[in-house]
Amino acid sequence: MTSLADRAVGCMLGVALGDAAGAPFEFRRAKDIPDPAPLFELAPLLSGLTHHDGRCKTACLAVTLVVAALVRGDPAEPSLHEVVTSLVETDHDGAEELEYLVDAAGVARPVDGPDQGFCLFTAGLALRTAVTAPNYEEGIRAVGALGGDTDTNAAVAGALLGAREGTRAVPVTWLRRLEERDEIESEAAALVSRAEETSKDPKSRS
Secondary structure, eight states: OOOHHHHHHHHHHHHHHHHHHHGGGTTBOOOOSOOSTTHHHHHHHHHHTTOOSHHHHHHHHHHHHHHHHHHHTOOHHHHHHHHHHHHHHTTOTTHHHHHHHHHHBTTTBOSSSTTTTOHHHHHHHHHHHHHHOSSHHHHHHHHHHTOBSHHHHHHHHHHHHHHHHOGGGSOHHHHHTOTTHHHHHHHHHHHHHHHHHHHHOGGGGO
16 A cells, blocks of 8 residues: 555656656657645646646646545546546536547547647546556556657656556656656655645645
8 A cells, every 4th residue: 555645756756757758759640635625726727827728727627636636545537537527517618528538539539630739638648547557657658659749648647647556656667767856756755744734734825
């Protein structure tokens, strides 16, 4: 059984390694966490700094909420269903399209064509991978093989798989080659510590 801290570190290492694994192929064809309610406001705000389309904010929110669930140790499939259903029911921009793309991205809808790089494609593909991939390495390799915006797609999938499995899921040979690994692990540990503080004292969020 992996700990919350280990899953948080796995999530951050997963982002870095997924990004690195996907970069060479980019644009080629082929429970101890505080209440997640603030994420509904914060995730879209952060996304809005660079992506003003409301659908991109929805994609960011969906990934953020599923990562939070996985870090808490919740199972992937029901967490994904709950998040996507709640976004559809609350009429978030693009939520129905995201619901479709969780099944269709990279299958019925190629991710290496004119729509490559679109946030909903990345989110749909990564969220499905979090549920279906047997392990981190196979998930990242499968995402990269689809082509398109491979470093972004693999980075988001890597975050979700790392959150799902913790650091033990990340191939040791990949970790050895990761630059600034110590800094990433240190930042992840600091985030866990901060989360634990805010869960005890919600006023410390400000």
